Amino acid sequence: MAKLTIAQALNQALESALTEDPAVIILGEDVGRDGGVFRITDGLFEKFGGERVIDTPLAESGIVGTSVGLAMAGMKPVAEIQFFGFIYETMDQIASQAARVRFRSLGRYSAPMVIRAPFGGGVKAPEIHSDSLEALFTHTPGIKVVTPSNPYDAKGLLLSAIDDPDPVLFLEPMRLYRAFRDEVPEEAYRIPLGKANVVREGTDVTLIGWGPSMALILAAADELVAQYDVSPEVIDLRTLTPLDEETLVASVQKTQRAVVVHEAVRTSGFGGELAAVIQEKAFLYLEAPVLRVTGYDTPYPMTMFEDLWLPDTSQVITAALASVRF
Amino acid sequence: MAKLTIAQALNQALESALTEDPAVIILGEDVGRDGGVFRITDGLFEKFGGERVIDTPLAESGIVGTSVGLAMAGMKPVAEIQFFGFIYETMDQIASQAARVRFRSLGRYSAPMVIRAPFGGGVKAPEIHSDSLEALFTHTPGIKVVTPSNPYDAKGLLLSAIDDPDPVLFLEPMRLYRAFRDEVPEEAYRIPLGKANVVREGTDVTLIGWGPSMALILAAADELVAQYDVSPEVIDLRTLTPLDEETLVASVQKTQRAVVVHEAVRTSGFGGELAAVIQEKAFLYLEAPVLRVTGYDTPYPMTMFEDLWLPDTSQVITAALASVRF
């Protein structure tokens, strides 16, 4: 099996979707000849031509809004938003339009489309490029929010997102695009949406994350075992909404402790929702409050200081120990 | 003292701000001759003229974006967004622009501006008009989110919002605009932002809400006392962010129980954040999980069914009793 980066795995998924289904098209800024600023669509313009892989004008609402029309009329657009920070431009078209097509038409129409965007910090990108805004979309019924944390998941989840009959916001951890490689099967496999992944079983504390935070969590988990004799259970949500409450709650009922990790600012980050659900559904099991390791409540920092600002492994360890020793 | 509705109290606040400070201007769709679709700006165009009370073209990003420029150049714009559901159109200008002016310029510039919008359901308005999206903005450092629940607060909070050196999103409970009257002083008084209001002291359970939900909570509180011998403490947040954690946590440490009520859909509503904060800061005091009474995780319903969908007093009572009897 080939060892691929997340970037390569995504490229393979897109190529296979374009090959499998003539209704699939890719659109966005610089996704054509340039292959995308992160090269995720590299080679696809050359292979599938300018009718299937389209460089659009520079307008995000336009990209998502035309995708809604395309999808309602039977196509399966896969739109790229160059950086997730620019998603604000599209929020009406996502939340009031794409997410409501099925609801508004009592199921007569649907909007099977994927909006891909690189997200998260750590690559010293300019202002507005690194914001983690996933929580905003978890507040929008009608769309699914999906994010992979490794090459294997990247391919399998993206193919499922493209198959999905409803709009999917697919967030790609920018920092991990080329950070490491995994074995990725050649064939077009699917990983189901809406199911969290118990990456590592444990008994003492449940560590919960998604996307870019998984790298920190996994490193922290190793150290917790090795240095502190703590046995963490690690959950990668994969799909944020609709949330796989069962897996989450079952784990915390077992470990009786939970730590959520995300890069987004703390207040009203998705960690808040998870803490709320867990304390409600596992109240009598909890031996410690659900703790959150998150960004601070400031705008995403100027990148000179982003490494100081971003959650790191040591903070995850500290929180896990605080939970265990509560 | 005059007895005024929320609509009248807001109108009075705007009139007094326009009178006090020549830098204040009002802009938005139909805020001029028409006096706003809810008549909140009634008479102001006639009194202050078309230079201070401006009917803009139909473009929300334009309204907020020009307000950012106005504010950076020394004016104090008070912008109206006709219905909060259209706020999505402005999210880049709010979250990436207004909220970051001070941060981006290291304090050299600021954006003292107010964005007013009617919000919440219950008036059988068309699709997209009734959505409660306040949680989205609580995830944005740099702006303040304020919402009154009665005429007295409406005037005092709006005047503070206009005074504030930072951008304020000011949400007006549409359903309560003319629902009841309060004594409202003639003079221009202020109610501080960032402070929650303990509306009613109690010992058994803390009921937390804001804006339109306060009406339900207060009715439920009366019934809890009268029918169930439960003594609820009632908190009206007034300002959602920056959150007055002290007041909230102190109350729950006392009552050991909390119920949060909001109209917004449950998942990632601001109730999630509050539950997360409370369980973290008052873990050892809690006798029951923090419960949430909220909208369901669907798009805001077609209005034929909105009364069935919206939280009601009986749900608040049920949750309070569930908490007390947990």
Next chain:
Amino acid sequence: MTDGMEMFPLIQRLDEEGKLVGELGFLSVADLRETYETMRFLRTFDERAWNLQRQGVIGTYAPFKGQEAAQMGAVAALNESDWLVPTYRDWAASYLRGVPMEHGLFFSKGHPSLGDIPTGKQVLPAQVVIAAQTLHGVGVAWATKLRHEAAATVVTFGDGATSQGDFHEAMNFASVLEVPLIFFCENNQWAISVPLSQQMHAETIAQRSIAYGIEGYRVDGNDYIAVANLMKELTERVRAGEGPFLVEAVTYRLGAHTTADDPGKYRASEEEDLWIRRDPLLRLETWLRGEGQLSDDDVVAIDAESERKVEEILANFHEALDISPLVLFDNVYAEVPTGLASQRAQFEARVKEMGA
């Protein structure tokens, strides 16, 4: 500076006095007689809907009175494989494309079926968010182009909508992608209380086409013959790959913005009077009478038939009110997710409890 009125002269075939000043084009006298009947029915419906709101039967309603010729003309040349992408005011246009008229009432009632377009009818649900649908129109037209379908798409919107960023992005995308789309602006002179002169500085909406390097047209929107013929020509041209186009139909909202609005606050009655004389229905009537195609008795008969049809619509509407609120949960996603399913169960219990 460009003189928009000069560059885009108003296209007219039937003038304000009901005098034919151009050809009938692809329309026969019989067509026009039928159009008159339909228009008169639509007027009857529109006025009844207004009253239904006043009686509390439905909620906020946006009347199209005065804009019938524009809306009917916009879709006059469409066929089954074409698409219509309308707004909250376009019930006349949608009706002609096969959307039952009760949908207009569903919309105002907040009935879950408001966007449940009959299968096979290529009409999108009415759009509330100003200009959002212009982008959907581009997407729909693009889809038909990608599938080589030779279909035309018509997207309708108001004058106020042209101020929105989405309108601009749609015009730009459409022109760059050369999609088979007609942007059809119902310039009814007002966006709630804001007159066109405060909505934009340009003289005409048609001249906005220049910004995108496409053709624009300004047509008398109260002249069905002119609008229909222009749309006949343009739909054929877009199907042949010559689109997109921008059409400004100059018309007037004779009524209030919606049942919640009071135009007395912001516009002069002289202006209203002026446009009452330009009424598209009156104009067609005058001409048909002049041609000997319409008598007083005919009008009485048409009104009776219109009333009958409206009663039928109302019956359908009332019958449709018996719909389970649980549908709210069934079309959020293709399948109800587990968490939502348990909320659905709670809702069901609540509904039972409340006897709703």
Next chain:
Amino acid sequence: MTDGMEMFPLIQRLDEEGKLVGELGFLSVADLRETYETMRFLRTFDERAWNLQRQGVIGTYAPFKGQEAAQMGAVAALNESDWLVPTYRDWAASYLRGVPMEHGLFFSKGHPSLGDIPTGKQVLPAQVVIAAQTLHGVGVAWATKLRHEAAATVVTFGDGATSQGDFHEAMNFASVLEVPLIFFCENNQWAISVPLSQQMHAETIAQRSIAYGIEGYRVDGNDYIAVANLMKELTERVRAGEGPFLVEAVTYRLGAHTTADDPGKYRASEEEDLWIRRDPLLRLETWLRGEGQLSDDDVVAIDAESERKVEEILANFHEALDISPLVLFDNVYAEVPTGLASQRAQFEARVKEMGA
């Protein structure tokens, strides 16, 4: 259809060969000699910034090489009471308005001072979100109008930015409100990898002015004399209340989009070669040499002085790196809220712990 090139002929005063084909206007030969020195310094800086990124001293940098005449001309006629609202690429324009050149490095470094414009200088922080600043420009100009200040505001943006909804809303607001604003488009032919012909269907950006009923101009953006004189005239006219205006400065991005970009992937070197011959710096140099205003020795001296200034900037830059990360918490709100204050304390402890 409108021929944009014909309606908006390219305004030129100094042609590609460095031959004067128009008047100097308000500029003296001495002005132009000084402009050349500044332009050469700016070129030196720009190339050094590129190298600094390659050396890892700064992060992503967007070079302005090739656009110097456009940027310098855009602000040539501004005075202290005027405003500039720039983008991430407009360091040449900002510099002339009093923003120290190290801000360009701060921006690329992600240094908290990147938008800390010196007091008294009416320049907004560089904008990253495409076209967002066009609306800020409208607001700033509107503020000066409301205060009767007779000030001009210039907002700069790229060709790609004209596709954004915000650009349209800004043009429309500005024209309706008749604010003293000049929309200055640096049409450098590319938006990253997308050429103008795929960005829009219209021939020129200037013709977009027609959509808003305002005047538009198309000027050779590599001809400082033409740009500066046009802006002289237009700034005076906007101060007199005749604005807004749209200016399309036709130029070219000689370098990559940013240090993260490889133009080899998407554009032909012949095109680049063509524009290298149109280099604004070269053009001015040829003319000055022809006029006997510039010798080889002069150029050597200018280069030496440019290097010295760049070193000075670098020294300032390095000195400024010693800034506390705690500033991140101090400018979120005018006052640090309680909850944020406790986060600030945690951050402070973390910073100490990490020895940062």
